[in-house]
Amino acid sequence: MQLTLHSPLDMHLHLRDGQMLQTVAPLSAKSFAGALVMPNLVPPVTTKEMVQSYKERIKEAMGDEVFEPYMTLFFRPEYDYAFLADIKDSILAIKLYPAGITTNSEDGVDNFSVEALAPTLEAMSELGIPLCVHGETNGFVMDREAEFIPIYERIAKRFPDLKIIMEHITTKDAVDALMKYENLYATITLHHLYITLDDVAGGLLQPHLFCKPIAKRPEDRMALRKVALMAHEKVMFGSDSAPHPRDKKEAPGCAAGVFTAPIALPALAQLFEAAGVLENLQKFVSDNAQNIYGITPPKKEVKLVKEPFEVPSSYNNVVPMFAGESLAWRIAGGI
Amino acid sequence: MQLTLHSPLDMHLHLRDGQMLQTVAPLSAKSFAGALVMPNLVPPVTTKEMVQSYKERIKEAMGDEVFEPYMTLFFRPEYDYAFLADIKDSILAIKLYPAGITTNSEDGVDNFSVEALAPTLEAMSELGIPLCVHGETNGFVMDREAEFIPIYERIAKRFPDLKIIMEHITTKDAVDALMKYENLYATITLHHLYITLDDVAGGLLQPHLFCKPIAKRPEDRMALRKVALMAHEKVMFGSDSAPHPRDKKEAPGCAAGVFTAPIALPALAQLFEAAGVLENLQKFVSDNAQNIYGITPPKKEVKLVKEPFEVPSSYNNVVPMFAGESLAWRIAGGI
Numbered sequence: 001m002q003l004t005l006h007s008p009l010d011m012h013l014h015l016r017d018g019q020m021l022q023t024v025a026p027l028s029a030k031s032f033a034g035a036l037v038m039p040n041l042v043p044p045v046t047t048k049e050m051v052q053s054y055k056e057r058i059k060e061a062m063g064d065e066v067f068e069p070y071m072t073l074f075f076r077p078e079y080d081y082a083f084l085a086d087i088k089d090s091i092l093a094i095k096l097y098p099a100g101i102t103t104n105s106e107d108g109v110d111n112f113s114v115e116a117l118a119p120t121l122e123a124m125s126e127l128g129i130p131l132c133v134h135g136e137t138n139g140f141v142m143d144r145e146a147e148f149i150p151i152y153e154r155i156a157k158r159f160p161d162l163k164i165i166m167e168h169i170t171t172k173d174a175v176d177a178l179m180k181y182e183n184l185y186a187t188i189t190l191h192h193l194y195i196t197l198d199d200v201a202g203g204l205l206q207p208h209l210f211c212k213p214i215a216k217r218p219e220d221r222m223a224l225r226k227v228a229l230m231a232h233e234k235v236m237f238g239s240d241s242a243p244h245p246r247d248k249k250e251a252p253g254c255a256a257g258v259f260t261a262p263i264a265l266p267a268l269a270q271l272f273e274a275a276g277v278l279e280n281l282q283k284f285v286s287d288n289a290q291n292i293y294g295i296t297p298p299k300k301e302v303k304l305v306k307e308p309f310e311v312p313s314s315y316n317n318v319v320p321m322f323a324g325e326s327l328a329w330r331i332a333g334g335i
Numbered sequence: 336m337q338l339t340l341h342s343p344l345d346m347h348l349h350l351r352d353g354q355m356l357q358t359v360a361p362l363s364a365k366s367f368a369g370a371l372v373m374p375n376l377v378p379p380v381t382t383k384e385m386v387q388s389y390k391e392r393i394k395e396a397m398g399d400e401v402f403e404p405y406m407t408l409f410f411r412p413e414y415d416y417a418f419l420a421d422i423k424d425s426i427l428a429i430k431l432y433p434a435g436i437t438t439n440s441e442d443g444v445d446n447f448s449v450e451a452l453a454p455t456l457e458a459m460s461e462l463g464i465p466l467c468v469h470g471e472t473n474g475f476v477m478d479r480e481a482e483f484i485p486i487y488e489r490i491a492k493r494f495p496d497l498k499i500i501m502e503h504i505t506t507k508d509a510v511d512a513l514m515k516y517e518n519l520y521a522t523i524t525l526h527h528l529y530i531t532l533d534d535v536a537g538g539l540l541q542p543h544l545f546c547k548p549i550a551k552r553p554e555d556r557m558a559l560r561k562v563a564l565m566a567h568e569k570v571m572f573g574s575d576s577a578p579h580p581r582d583k584k585e586a587p588g589c590a591a592g593v594f595t596a597p598i599a600l601p602a603l604a605q606l607f608e609a610a611g612v613l614e615n616l617q618k619f620v621s622d623n624a625q626n627i628y629g630i631t632p633p634k635k636e637v638k639l640v641k642e643p644f645e646v647p648s649s650y651n652n653v654v655p656m657f658a659g660e661s662l663a664w665r666i667a668g669g670i
Binding site (some may be wrong): 087140141142197198199201202204205206207208210214217248249251252253254255256304 | 475476477531532533535536537539540541543545549551553582585586587588589590591606
């Protein structure tokens with residue numbers, strides 16, 4: 001059995017920088033025609049020059065592969081209309097992090113009153129720049145996403161023309177909220193479609209599955225699967241693939257993040273096929289994102305074949321999800 | 336400020352065997368006059384000979400310290416009256432593990448119908464042998480204890496003369512159930528009084544705080560603190576101190592268990608003092624257990640002084656809770 005995906009997109013990707021960028025960029029390029037690249041470098045990507053030079057470094061790391069890095073800017077409440085109008089053509093979206101909520105987010109937002117955010121959000125709305133949000137409070141780890149929903153709702157109501165992407169949603173509550181406002185959209189990761197907290201901490205502790213937002217309850221995963229597998233037009237694939245060196249993951253104080261870029265399409269094909277909806281995968285991994293963001297990615301066919309794929313134990317020093325296990329699909333030509 | 340505890344007891348302790356026993360036994364002996372020793376060795380402790388020889392090895396490892404190891408037997412549904420009558424004087428209780436639910440519990444019970452358990456439980460009830468239970472199902476990790484409560488209730492109702500100890504309770508649901516049946520009692524650990532899931536997986540992942548049952552929600556910790564700090568007569572201290580070598584804790588597939596034996600009394604004193612109920616600590620760490628089990632431990636005074644205690648980064652190759660941190664109390668004479 002074969003499956004050809006047309007210009008698959010990963011709408012939430014961490015490529016890092018330096019040596020790590022060299023390791024992971026080619027792996028995304030083998031699977032995807034493009035990706036929305038997160039700006040949480042150290043320091044975060046906050047200027048046009050930083051966006052442009054980061055994009056250049058990404059393109060270099062991609063080599064000859066057809067791959068469009070869609071760039072994001074790290075949200076700051078002081079961005080004004082003139083700044084945003086100038087940078088608009090260099091980015092696809094702006095990513096908002098609550099301060100300290102995940103890897104390299106220390107410079108994020110700590111005041112979520114609409115007044116504090118309004119000038120920037122108004123300008124974004126007028127200029128048509130989508131807002132991507134890591135929607136978690138600093139509350140109890142299982143409640144953080146649900147507690148953030150009123151903030152999504154306030155922003156969605158106040159700025160009805162602003163496209164808001166609820167990034168890497170993990171709960172039934174988030175799925176429900178998503179459906180209530182026309183201008184809310186969401187990315188869903190591979191790992192949140194596969195795992196619950198049981199897989200992280202229900203047996204032995206599994207640091208390579210530790211991520212933020214943390215994987216939730218079985219009924220949450222069910223809600224995510226439901227909208228992903230039907231390729232609901234409001235959701236799109238965003239891997240949140242987040243590489244950390246093995247020694248940072250396999251030690252106390254393990255960093256949050258699951259590395260899925262090289263195995264995402266085979267694992268998605270396996271999941272969609274098992275649910276009998278393989279035909280929906282094209283929408284989930286590309287068409288929906290094209291519609292939501294109004295983009296036309298470079299033409300690229302990625303062929304999957306239903307043959308066992310023995311997932312490597314690591315890619316350089318980065319351990320992927322399903323390391324050492326076998327997936328039912330592989331990318332033709334290998335990865 | 337000083338505090339003298341009279342014959343403090345740890346009513347749920349893992350001492351392991353071999354080299355690990357040599358490492359950890361003297362640390363418990365410096366803090367406690369006795370402990371209820373768990374039987375989940377490999378193979379589990381299931382005969383009188385195993386109980387007696389394990390007790391000998393423990394006493395040897397304790398050296399000259401005054402310390403009574405109260406022994407337990409690993410529950411098996413095939414134990415009959417004659418077997419139990421013969422072993423009664425060698426043990427204080429029998430510990431029931433659901434199969435596969437925690438470290439070295441593979442040989443545990445997999446059929447919780449009252450019929451399957453009745454012959455053994457009837458004999459225990461007649462002979463006055465208490466039943467200690469690791470009360471978790473194999474359901475979703477945050478629900479396992481709550482899901483087990485109907486089993487506690489069935490056994491408590493069917494065997495009203497059997498003393499049942501709900502081991503290491505972690506939830507408000509368990510506290511509520513405990514209060515409903517006269518023959519239910521509970522141990523509470525140090526770590527479940529201190530931490531929630533946030534401390535394990537809310538920031539960076541902390542394997543040394545990973546345990547079973549997993550730490551739960553803030554409102555659960557609150558319910559545990561309430562009954563522990565008032566030294567409710569149905570609850571007693573059981574550390575569930577569970578040593579693993581550092582390399583087993585600091586690697587993927589980290590084993591469950593928090594090592595608290597050497598720091599338990601200082602950390603408890605700190606918690607009880609902060610709540611203004613230091614006078615209740617004696618009941619929580621000794622008197623309640625004496626009443627529940629009907630035991631008179633060896634006389635032993637353990638003096639705590641309110642002076643900073645810099646917790647070692649490890650005891651041999653075992654990392655304690657609060658490693659490298661400072662506690663407000665220390666055991667006079669040091670540990």
